[in-house]
Amino acid sequence: MDIFEQLARKLDELPEGFPATESGVELKILREIFSPDEAEMALMMRPGPETAEDIAERLGKPVVEMGTLLDDMVRKGQIGSLKMDGRQVYRLVPFVVGIYEYQRGDRLTRELAELFEEYLPLLSKKLGGHGPHLTRVVPINTGIKADLQILQHEDVRQIIEKAKSFRVQDCICRREQALLGNRCEYTLKNCLQYSMEEGAYDYFKLDGDIISKEEALIIIDETEKEGLVHNTYNVEEAIGGFICNCCPCCCGLLRCLKEFNAPYILARSRYVATIDLDSCESCGICRDERCPMDAIVEDDGEYRVEGERCIGCGVCVVTCPSESIILVDRPESDRDEMAENMIDWGKRRLEERGRHAG
Ligand code: SF4
Ligand code: SF4
Ligand code: SF4
Structure with missing residues (x-):
């Protein structure tokens, strides 16, 4: 299983879901949004909030390097970050509402828009097929x-x-x-x-x-x-x-x-x-x-x-x-x-x- 398939599976394990398709359009979407290295980092993220220090310690990486990488991924809309109790924390976010909505500015290209439009009927059927409502x-x-x-x-x-x-x-x-x-x-x-x-x-x-x-x-x-x-x-x-x-x-x-x-x-x-x-x-x-x-x-x-x-x-x-x-x-x-x-x-x-x- 390549890194994008692994990330797709992980995103599908979140409550919202990220269903697989026969055409593999969901993998094309991930390839548009993440490089292989970024997909690998996203795979190591947890849905619960963690500070950059916590993540660096968990993965055995230098804190400064980890902070820079995480901030860059947030700017690219690949992971989420929020302020909680005064501290900046990072987390894996679902595809929707999350990664897709975070594709701000030039990140949303025509190619990505077309792929999303292709994915929407199946995505909505699966995500909207059971409660609780999104x-x-x-x-x-x-x-x-x-x-x-x-x-x-x-x-x-x-x-x-x-x-x-x-x-x-x-x-x-x-x-x-x-x-x-x-x-x-x-x-x-x-x-x-x-x-x-x-x-x-x-x-x-x-x-x-x-x-x-x-x-x-x-x-x-x-x-x-x-x-x-x-x-x-x-x-x-x-x-x-x-x-x-x-x-x-x-x-x-x-x-x-x-x-x-x-x-x-x-x-x-x-x-x-x-x-x-x-x-x-x-x-x-x-x-x-x-x-x-x-x-x-x-x-x-x-x-x-x-x-x-x-x-x-x-x-x-x-x-x-x-x-x-x-x-x-x-x-x-x-x-x-x-x-x-x-x-x-x-x-x-x-x-x-x-x-x-x-
Ligand atoms: S159309 Fe609705 S769901 Fe979509 S981003 Fe705008 S306001 Fe949000
Ligand atoms: S309910 Fe109000 S808006 Fe609708 S047709 Fe009647 S007057 Fe017009
Ligand atoms: S509240 Fe009025 S506008 Fe909204 S769905 Fe009902 S009838 Fe339509």
Whole structure:
């Protein structure tokens, strides 16, 4: 087994998975991203966080040499690094959400975009074929029925309020589609990362910008006006993560739901949209310009929401001229599950995939 096959197998052992294909496209992807030496180093990484000193000691290498190598691999998006309890730590990250999304700037080439596009149908079918869901929709909460409780993790502004550091970078899915000749009109640079640590993004100068909390909140306002769907990790508590703002045309997650029959890629929010027929003016904006899931249908001038297609994003609510759409609670028996934290999520996902936590 060559080094890329070994790395592919190791990535497939992570909770998210990295399925093998008959064509071997996943190996071509790894060859685009890693040199053989880098693949060998990635193979020696652990999914749990370790400092450069810990890794150097474990592998019997000089600390400075190891630090330089790890930093270089982080800049190339081959491994992950984050600040935890004031220390910079490094870890093996999954292919998605992880290595692929880290291919910033020139690292995302047309060749890589084409290979990813070839891999996406099988990748999404396997990753989205079992729970718990990879990511979850965070609803635009201005649309939630007034007397309903909104939990902290269901409110994108509360998630941001709690965090201490923020970064914004280009949306990889929109960049990928642009490279393939399908550039959409939505804003490119609004993929947010947040962390509960102060100065979490100071160590690495990566493509994208470090921004303030106020700037992050402005980006959220703008994405809601544009009709983008917020989503994040499918857990209640996270020490940091991403807030993706997804468009229906390019987003891998939304496309997986609609095109590739991969239900466990994106969990719906706890809500479902409903239209008040008495006040609805039948303008069609919600169906024609807003809903990313084609969940709103029209019958003889009457608009209604197809609950099983609705992901509870609230995108339709924002522009309804007569305020006829609201988000109401989805019946408890029909809700998508959410894990408490990433550890719980990873364990449950490995169980669902018939694997054991290492
Ligand atoms: S998942 Fe959505 S927001 Fe995130 S990179 Fe893809 S389109 Fe952009
Ligand atoms: S946007 Fe509002 S008024 Fe227009 S069709 Fe939809 S629910 Fe009715
Ligand atoms: S009807 Fe469409 S836009 Fe409205 S909440 Fe459901 S999925 Fe989102």
